[in-house]
Amino acid sequence: MTRDGIRLHQASDFAGMHKAGNLAARILDEIAEHVYPGQTTEEIDRIITDKVAAAGAQSATIGYRGYQHASCISVNHVVCHGIPGPKTLKPGDILNIDVTVIVDGWFGDTSRMYVAGVMPRRAERLIQVTHDALMLGIEAVRPGNTFGDIGHAIQSYVESQRMSVVRDFCGHGLGRVFHAPPNVLHYGRPGQGPRLEEGMFFTIEPMVNLGRPETKVLADDWTAVTRDKSLSAQFEHSIGVTASGVDIFTLSPAGVFHPMW
Ligand code: MF3
Ligand code: CO
Ligand code: CO
Secondary structure, X not given: OEEOOEEOOOOOHHHHHHHXXXXXXXXXXXXXXXXXXXXXXXXXXXXXXXXXXXOOOEEOOOOHHHOOOOEEEEEOOEEEOOOOOOOEOOOOOEEEEEEEEEEOOEEEEEEEEEEOOOOOXXXXXXXXXXXXXXXXXXXXXXXXXXXXXXXXXXXXXXXXXOOEEOOOOOEEEOOOOOOEEEEEOOOOOOOOOOEOOOOOEEEEOOEEEOOOOOEEEOOOOOOEEEOOOOOEEXXXXXXXXXXXXXXXXXXXXXXXXXOOO
């Protein structure tokens, strides 16, 4: 069954999403020790590829629209879809690592922020605000609220902190597919957009910039960067709407989704 073109999943489908989400989150837990100055993002991606295979799962991103890696790794002013490569991380670089796995046909999609070495002060504030914005968006998830309520919760908080919300990329429905309706905007007005109903599965994945919200995609056709070269951060959870609120599929098994620096 669908509502407004959005699939309404069965109670039994939540278990499949938990399995997929848990694996993606566990890989993000385990990758933290591999992030340090001098490390390359392609080596981080290779370790992620191995972990997906070791779990008997599949990467959702390898082969997706020609993408060839098990993760997106977005460093500093890269907003999203950074391609792993041979460049080494420098002390104080911040990076988002985004992993999507397929387990028994279900998709688990999650991302977090990491730092190479010691966290710079202004990056720490950006990352804290971005994480808080995601969690405020998730707190707005319950049957009867709308997608606009989620976007408004995120946008109003981020802008109150004098930072900006990226408009050019959004969250998405998922389940047995990677990207499904609706587009989950990280900005909006209360009461706008489709109404949330039990059984909807989607991601919330706000990208927040220290400067202006505009982005551009580089010549590789993937890497999105801030136009003004300001720092950008992102966190992503995959979630399901329950009768009483929300079920987060990608919670950190180790409890370190937002590590303390
Ligand atoms: N995981 C990303 C998301 O949050 C999508 C990455 S698609 C890729 O939707 F091809 F760039 F990997
Ligand atoms: Co996503
Ligand atoms: Co993702």
